[in-house]
Amino acid sequence: MKKSIAFVLPNLNAGGAQRVVSSLANSLIKEYDVCIIVLYNCDPFYKLHPDISIRFCLPEYNSNPNTFQSIINIFKLVNSLIKILKNNNTSIAIGFMPVTNIYTILATRFINIPNIISERANPKYSSMNKFWTYFRKIAYPFANCLVVQTKANKDFFKTYVRTEIEVINNPVDRELLEKRNFQFPKENIILNVGRLDEPKNQDLLICAFSNINNSKWKLILVGDGNNYNEYKNLIASLKMQDKIILAGNITDVSKYYNMSKIFAFTSKCEGFPNALIEAMSFGLACISTDCPHGPSEIINNNHNGILIPVGDQKALEENLVKLMNDEVLQEEFRLKAVQSTLAYQPNDIASEWSKIINNLILKEIFES
Template sequence: MKKSIAFVLPNLNAGGAQRVISSLANLLIKEYHVLIVVHYKCEPFYKLNSNIKINYCQLQYNTNTNKLHSLTNNYRLVKNLTRILKEHKTDIAIAFLPATNIYTILASKFAKIPCIISERANPELFHINAFWHTVRKLAYPFSSRLVVQTIGTKNYFKKYSKSEIEIIKNPLNSDLLNKRDVLIPKENIILNVGRLIEIKNQDLLIRAFSNIKHGNWKLILVGDGDRYESYKKLISSLKMEEHIILAGNISDVSEYYNKAKIFAFTSKHEGFPNVITEAMSFGLACISTDCPFGPSELIKNNENGFLIPVGDQKALEIGLTELINNPELRNAFSEKSSLSLQANNPNEIASQWSTLINKLIEKQ
């Protein structure tokens, strides 16, 4: 008989954790009854198998930051999550992101089931407030297992988590991979995919591109965020409206991956850069900042891509210029990229999760 698993996360909006859970849920639905529990009602941004059930702890997002309201809201989230886990006879809960991890540890104890928690961001640079940091240190040892994506993140949590820590990399998106079409002609496009926020540092890319001899090349940024308007003004001030395009949020980025020749990534830090694995799987030549953590575990400098220091506009300009003017190098990076992604094969990642899930359920 199929076991029942529940993924828990804040929402189903566009985002790295949401993309990974959607991919995992679609992969694991063959083996398990899969439930996704989110804090509040929202429409899924990523496509989900019709057999996956979705449940909500509350109907609306609580924007009230009053301490009493926050405490009441947290209590309700844990109470409702516990109720949902019990009603669906869940065998194990799997949570992503710090606050949700803590709610799920508590709810899983009340529901008397094991739980896996997962950290997706770089904990050395992605700071949570003092209260949640303290609660996290107290709560995490009570999880059944902590899953991270990089060696750097594992080393950080070794300091205070008594739970076993496992590294499981993010799976390549199967649906996205199936849309790769080598017959689509490549265009002179440099692509960036990600939220337009401060840590992604796309203004560095915009300035670097505007400062090189780009000829008939275009820079396309896919994503949205609080920097959208400021980037729009920056592009206008540089008189680059015809060469730099803000495409906004796109649910299916395969069109851009299929057309682009170069992928540029400028983050200051990452939990794990899913978009680099996607770009490499589509055969794009990649240039990325060597930020903690992730890019250096995917890109070997001058072998299958370029790694540059964080915030180094000059190095970015040199790298982009080399990739634009050297099609042989682009092709070499493209061919070597696919060979380096075997560890991110969706079925392999799903198998690692399945092994861990079954082990913890059997121990219960």
């Protein structure tokens, strides 16, 4: 009989953590009964295996609660999470992202089942308020295992937990890989994929592209976010509406990966750059800022891609021009990029998670 596992996260919207959970759940459904528990009712952005069940703790999100409502909401969410875990006879709960990690720890301690929590963002650039930052330090020592994506994140959280911290990279989405087509006709497109917000720093890319000879090229930015209108206005002010395209959120981004030649990644900080891994697995020649954390663990500078200093528009312009004008270098980076991303295959990453899950379940059985 399969053991029951539950992933817990805030929502199933478009996002890095949501994509990773979806990919892991789709891989692990062969071995476990998988449930995804979200805090509030929502439709999944990414495709999920039909055998994966989805549960939600509360029907809707109050975007502007007062202090009293916030406290009541926490109790409601944890209580609902406890009920779902018990009703599903869950063997282990796996939290993703800080606040849901805390809820997962509270709920699992109450019903005495093991937990795994996972930090996805760069904690040094966290937007968590003082309450949750303080609560995280209190709750995290009660985690059975903490999974992070980079060695730098592991070093940061060493003082937070009493158990082992495991470093597991993100998998490339299986469904995305299945749509990879190396024979697809390439176009003179520079691609960027990610949320349109300040940490991703796409305005640097927009300005750099507008400042170089781009007569035969286009820049496409896939994603949505707080800065969409700001970037739209910036593109208009540069009179680049015909050259720079804001494509919005795209469920199936494989078309853009298949048709583009160059991928430009301009983040100021990262937890782990999913889009960069995806682009390299599709064989795009990649330029990335050497931001904390992730790119330098993926790109060997001038071997399988190019690293530039964060915020350096001149370096970005020079290297864009270099790649745009050198098809031999594009091909060299393409082949080496694909080879270097073999370590991020979904089955291999799922196996790493499965090993931790099984060890904790067995440990709980022997100790009970």
